[in-house]
Amino acid sequence: MQRRIELKPIPPVPEDPLLQANLLSETISGGTNAIAALSNGRLSVSISPWAEVTHLRWPSLSFCDHLRYFTAYKVFGLMDLVSLLNEQAARPYDVRWGEEAPSEDWKLYGRPLEPYPELGSRAGLLIPKADKPVWLNDPVWTSQRHYASEDSAILITNLSGPASLEVTDWVDPEWDLLIRVHRVEGASRFFYHSTFAPSLRPIKGLFISPDPKDAGFAAVYCPADGLIIHFCPRRRRWMPIPEGGWTPERLDGFYPEGGVFLAWGFDSMPSSFQVGADRAGRKFPQSAPLGGRLDAENGLLQGNQAFCGPVDSALSLDLPELRGTVTVFIALGSTATEAANLVRRAREIGIEALARKAEQAWEKVGQRTFIPPAEKDKAILRVAKRSVISLIMGQDESSGAVVASLSRQPPYHFDFPRDSAFFDVGLDVAGFPERVDRHADFLMKVQMKGKIAFGWMWLVNLRWPFYRPEGHFKANYSTDGSPGSMPHPFEIDSTGLTLWNLWRHEAFIPEERKESYRRKAWEVIEKGAEALMDYVDRRAGWLRPAFEDDSSRPSATFHGASSTLTALMAAADAARRWVGEDGKAERWEEAASVLRKSMLKKLEGKVTREILGWRGLHWAFWPAPLLKPGDPHSQPLLEILVREITEKVEGKRRGFSYLAEQLFSLALAPDRTPEHEALIRRGLEFLAYKVATLGTGHFGEIMLKRGELYQNRTAIPHLWNGILFYLTLVALHQPEIFHRQRPPYPPET
Incomplete structure (x- = not known):
């Protein structure tokens, strides 16, 4: 018998626009x-x-x-769908039991309606x-x-x-x-x-x-x-x-x-x-x-x-x-x-x-997994290892694709190339480079082809709808390589981070196989770098608007700029070292230099999240070759990052998302201090003891405060949040592992 369900709006979260936007996932598709x-x-x-x-x-x-x-999920009318073009203004609805739940257990876990x-x-x-x-x-x-x-x-x-x-x-x-x-x-x-x-x-x-x-x-x-x-x-x-x-x-x-x-x-x-x-x-x-x-x-x-x-x-x-x-x-x-x-x-x-x-099968995985030997906290170790196991469970055996979550509601059971770049970093660092080999083969196969295509999302944003897809990557893919659930023509950060991912994995390839890997990866990197060059306006010193990280509107923030800077310098290094294409390397380095100079200039003014975008702050520290030790441009970013991490760890927010990602960025900041390290440690303890799912040590995409503990929501286990926890632990103890995976800095202009 159908239960009558009335969904209630979730109060706005103006202090955290990203959380506000992510609450829409379960509204649109149902609670996990x-x-x-x-x-x-x-x-x-x-x-x-x-x-x-x-x-x-x-x-x-x-x-x-x-x-x-x-x-349960909300059935959207036409006007609702139009409102979703502005994720931060759209109203999320609660699709879970709350205080009125018929049992304490249902209330604790927020059983979906x-x-x-x-x-x-x-x-x-x-x-x-x-x-x-x-x-x-x-x-x-x-x-x-x-x-x-x-x-x-x-x-x-x-x-x-x-x-x-x-x-x-x-x-x-x-x-x-x-x-x-x-x-x-x-x-x-x-x-x-x-x-x-x-x-x-x-x-x-x-x-x-x-x-x-x-x-x-x-x-x-x-x-x-x-x-x-x-x-x-x-x-x-x-x-x-x-x-x-x-x-x-x-x-x-x-x-x-x-x-x-x-x-x-x-x-x-x-x-x-x-x-x-x-x-x-x-x-x-x-x-x-x-x-x-x-x-x-x-x-x-x-x-x-x-x-x-x-x-x-x-x-x-x-x-x-x-x-x-x-x-x-x-x-x-x-x-x-x-x-x-x-x-x-x-x-x-x-x-x-x-x-x-x-x-016996999973014991072999555990024995292979790299864990910093200096770490002694059992809860942190347990969550870190569990995150690697979950990531391995998320790799499709047939194709090598890695899904963002096995979750069906919301539908995250697709390969997001942006996420996959960090998944592959996690697999390489954890000691499973052969899994990255298979994933790289998948990513190289799904790179977009064709000289011209029509994108309706350009049109609804009142922009010219025809574009050149060659070299780019879709927002996500099914494990068979077909387009996944997202309607975006492409995402500039997905393209940029995938090129960097293919470049940095070369260091984990055995010497006897490096040459064959370089030949395959170079073709993809070259096409991708040329595709990104279409969106670098060297005269203006900035990017032309493109789709960034699931956003329904084209934009040009540090989010796209940091990933494009990273990709161009990775491509330039590959051009010189792998194939001796110095001319192409110089052209891409020139564009990267212009972009880096403009990014540093923007950091001299008032720095806001509108300028930075969702992840522009994080990627500015790593993997982008933007900030060097002693650079005063880091300070406004560090101030924002430390403030937001502290507010989350001290429970001053009703909820949050992507805390592990922020901790990872702070761990790789060029001027990391002992105070920063203490905050990173507090963050890991907070996530392991108060946030991770009770008994299983997983994370959702977002976490809402429920008394002293937090309720995980959306796509559990969320593999991004899990593997960023693991990477933060490694970066806290051995940051040099990651510094080696950053592309060279562009030449000074």
């Missing part, structure tokens, strides 16, 4: 109901604070989504003397969680309430299999229901419904295996239940063209089952079988074997001793047999061997 995400580079899932699965994606990290679950609470994938327990199950999304549970070890990707959630439940989750590193172990105390029957909806269609775009109507074709119960198989065949047609019931092999015989098949079941045969209609927001005849969750409301399941249409399925297992362990296996494949065989093999091997395999 996750406190962790798990992945093997193909299969990814989000886990809520209450051990629910809230997204399930396969076979890539961008698509497709196979679970029907979504949270849900139009249809029956959607998702979760357990339910029948308590003795109760007439219906209590589900994990009922507001009766208090939750805690932790990972099995510091290097582990096995998540353990403890829930206390009407009964006691421990849920252990992990994605197998080798197979496309999610393992969910439930240890139950105080219940007579265990239920599990899911609104799985396999799909062959990717969901893209900011204003695209997260609830596609064509997802989920049918599901059947296979009695011999005790499995339910949801599927979306490439050729949609339905066949009645064959004599003797369905088996995975019979399904494949009827659907030889394959598709997406999701098989799920327990580690033993269930006591009962139900395959029925998912009625959440859908109309069905009264004769249609009840969905699994609705059918379980009387404590029993009827045993319907198949349904063609959107499905809510359920299994149950009796617990005569009021306790027991029930493992749920969820597997995916391109055929029914492929998916079912994963569950069959998992049952044979057993959960202990499967857990050992996962632990």
Whole structure:
């Protein structure tokens, strides 16, 4: 049944325009109901604070989504959409439970509002003397969680309430299999229901419904295996239940063209089952079988074997001793047999061997990860290591792309080249340059081509809509290299930072492979540098307006200038050292010199965020070759940075975003002082102890103050905030690692 939801405006945050703008992400696309995400580079899932699965994606990290679950978001009218052209003036709405929440746990984590609470994938327990199950999304549970070890990707959630439940989750590193172990105390029957909806269609775009109507074709119960198989065949047609019931092999015989098949079941045969209609927001005849969750409301399941249409399925297992362990296996494949065989093999091997395999795989990652040996704070170390693990989970196995978050709401499951530059710095520094090799190959493939293109975002900003795309990069990409969710023609900072990223990674390439890498990367860097030159007005000494960092309006701030300066000097160095193109190097150096001179001139006047842009201050310190030790131009930037960091760390703001990024910039400031180092240390402690998600050590994109702690929102885990925490830790102890990755300074003019 649809819950009536009235969204309330969030009070303006004039002291932090960036926070104000970022609050719009959940307004537009829905709140992230996750406190962790798990992945093997193909299969990814989000886990809520209450051990629910809230997204399930396969076979890539961008698509497709196979679970029907979504949270509330604002449906925008035409005038609302027009207002979004000014992000700082647009009004965000709260899409989460607040003070009025029906439980303290929901209030603590800010459970997102849900139009249809029956959607998702979760357990339910029948308590003795109760007439219906209590589900994990009922507001009766208090939750805690932790990972099995510091290097582990096995998540353990403890829930206390009407009964006691421990849920252990992990994605197998080798197979496309999610393992969910439930240890139950105080219940007579265990239920599990899911609104799985396999799909062959990717969901893209900011204003695209997260609830596609064509997802989920049918599901059947296979009695011999005790499995339910949801599927979306490439050729949609339905066949009645064959004599003797369905088996995975019979399904494949009827659907030889394959598709997406999701098989799920327990580690033993269930006591009962139900395959029925998912009625959440859908109309069905009264004769249609009840969905699994609705059918379980009387404590029993009827045993319907198949349904063609959107499905809510359920299994149950009796617990005569009021306790027991029930493992749920969820597997995916391109055929029914492929998916079912994963569950069959998992049952044979057993959960202990499967857990050992996962632990060993992630222990190797932990052992390789570089951590400054001088750091001793256990909480800081735990969050730093977790951030590297999460980043590795965010790399798509097939393409090498790295997504900004595995989150579906908001849709951050795309590769943002701007973010990727710093992700790759993190992977190189952490000791995984081979992962950057694969990511670099992806980025080199997606560079834009063509001499002319039409950009409607230029037009709505009353500018000439035709532009030269060659050499630039889109705001984001799907993991298959197609354009992602953002409508921008290109982003100048994405282009600039990608060129720098390809240049600086060369230092991490083994000597025997440097020449081949330089040949591939040079072609991309050369085209990108020429594309940036179109936007450097050397006579005016500044940039021509372009799109910067998700902004819907063209601008020319330090944000674009610092990234362009960085790219031109990286390209000039590559031209000289890699290919001996001194003429091109001189031309790019000349433009960089003019740009640097103008940037320094602007720092002599009143310095404001309007001049600096969102990240212009941060990148002016690093990686831009702008400020040298002893340069007085650093002082106004340091004053702004120190003031903003201090206000956030001392809790003087209602919320904030990107604190780790600011700490990282301060750690690489050319005139860093012991006082700065003490503030950086306070910032890391603040993030590790008061801000990171309880028990998992992740971050959202934004954090809102809730008493002494902070509530993370938007795209959890947010990989940018996580890896900037890690990079700050390294930069605090060993800043020289990063100074070597800054391009040369341009010649003085």
